[in-house]
Amino acid sequence: MELKRCFFLLSVLCLATALFLTFAIYLLCAKAAERFPSGGISIDFDGMATELAEPDLQQRQILKLLDGIRLFSAVLLPAGGLGIAGILFYHLKLKRPIAVLQMGTERIRSHDLNFSLPEISADELGQICAAFEMMRAELLKTNRELxxxxxxxxxxxxxxxxxxxxxxxxxxxxxxxxxxxxxxxxxxxxxxxxxxxxxxxxxxxxxxxxxxxxxxxxxxxxxxxxxxxxxxxxxxxxxxxxxxxxxxxxxxxxxxxxxxxxxxxxxxxxxxxxxxxxxxxxxxxxxxxxxxxxxxxxxxxxxxxxxxxxxxxxxxxxxxxxxxxxxxxxxxxxxxxxxxxxxxxxxxxxxxxxxxxxxxxxxxxxxxxxx
Known part of the structure; x- marks a missing residue:
């Protein structure tokens, strides 16, 4: 799979998961807030106005906390989802090819060509590793000829x-x-x-x-x-x-x-x-x-x-x-x-x-x- 396609899919998956969690947290907070009196006036279909009980100090603090949780989850969870997508993309697609290329570079720098790079994947970094292996083989062949x-x-x-x-x-x-x-x-x-x-x-x-x-x-x-x-x-x-x-x-x-x-x-x-x-x-x-x-x-x-x-x-x-x-x-x-x-x-x-x-x-x- 191409790198950009892989990163796009991981981003969409992590962002969708974050939005789902945000919506779930919003519903849970709303359901928890219903247990406390909200104060104000309630008007029914007959036009009768009824004064609702006001929440006490402790209940107001709990309601403010629930509002804060909903606000922060709406901001942090999508951003965190994108961050997790980047971390997954690095570990799944970038970490091993970069380590292999670094190892090859260090061994070539120390004039050691008696190694081979494994096949990583068919994506762009895998193609770079394959090209690096071809370069190493050509260098080894040239050194032997010299x-x-x-x-x-x-x-x-x-x-x-x-x-x-x-x-x-x-x-x-x-x-x-x-x-x-x-x-x-x-x-x-x-x-x-x-x-x-x-x-x-x-x-x-x-x-x-x-x-x-x-x-x-x-x-x-x-x-x-x-x-x-x-x-x-x-x-x-x-x-x-x-x-x-x-x-x-x-x-x-x-x-x-x-x-x-x-x-x-x-x-x-x-x-x-x-x-x-x-x-x-x-x-x-x-x-x-x-x-x-x-x-x-x-x-x-x-x-x-x-x-x-x-x-x-x-x-x-x-x-x-x-x-x-x-x-x-x-x-x-x-x-x-x-x-x-x-x-x-x-x-x-x-x-x-x-x-x-x-x-x-x-x-x-x-x-x-x-x-």
């Missing part, structure tokens, strides 16, 4: 910092080789290549909001180039470790060079941190899938990590230098390239990580298909 965006940005920044660490490590190693006079003829070329990688990576990461938005840019690479890069990466990230590298005859393949190297650096660097003496790297191809397998003789992965997969900021050890984004970022990059990242513990001890990449068709393969 929190998720902040988490995505945090995850992106962590992955950005982590993936830059390996190229910087390679550059530092190359600089140390140059300072010690042990640099070969490929050192400057390697440094230039890694600087270009960093520039491309910074440009790519600055244009996205989430790590999953990173675009795949495949290019044609030869197996010999990938072998050389894996060998250089392992030598610089795992110095003093017995490294065994095997690469099958790949020929020319089409792959995102940056994604491949980033994943390779992450899993090789992770294996180098835990390897005791040996590190084995294998690069194989089965159909249109390229597999990079890195195994070590370290303590292996925790059972929960093997079962549930890598998580963001999931550290294998407490170290301020490692943010726990290497395996997780590598898993996302493999997924972006159509593959996946698999982890397992070896029966003889140690851990093994396999990164799969779905290869794109090369230009020669496309020409063969068209012909």
């Amino acid at each position: 929190w998720q965006q902040a988490e995505e940005r945090k995850r992106l920044n962590a992955a950005f910092a982590h993936d830059l660490r390996n190229p910087v490590t390679v550059l530092k190693g190359s600089i140390r080789l140059m300072k010690s006079g042990r640099a070969d003829e490929h050192t400057l070329e390697r440094m230039d290549r890694y600087v270009q990688r960093i520039e491309q990576y910074v440009e790519a990461m600055s244009s996205i909001q989430r790590l999953e938005q990173l675009r795949v840019r495949p290019c044609e690479m030869t197996g010999s180039v990938l072998r050389e890069e894996l060998e250089e990466t392992a030598r610089l990230l795992a110095p003093g470790t017995d490294i065994r590298l095997s690469v099958t005859d790949l020929g020319t393949i089409r792959i995102d060079h940056g994604i491949f190297l980033t994943v390779a650096e992450n899993i090789i660097g992770n294996a180098a941190r835990f390897a005791h003496e040996k590190l084995e790297i294998r690069l194989t191809q089965a159909g249109d899938v390229l597999g990079l397998i890195v195994s070590d003789d370290g303590p292996g992965f925790p059972a929960e990590l093997v079962k549930n997969g890598p998580k963001p900021f999931g550290k294998l050890e407490e170290s301020p230098e490692h943010l726990g984004m290497g395996l997780y970022g590598s898993s996302l990059l493999c997924l972006k390239h159509g593959g996946e990242l698999q982890m397992k513990n070896l029966p003889a001890g140690g851990a093994e990580v396999t990164a799969f990449f779905v290869l794109q068709k090369t230009c020669s393969e496309k020409k063969i298909e068209k012909s």
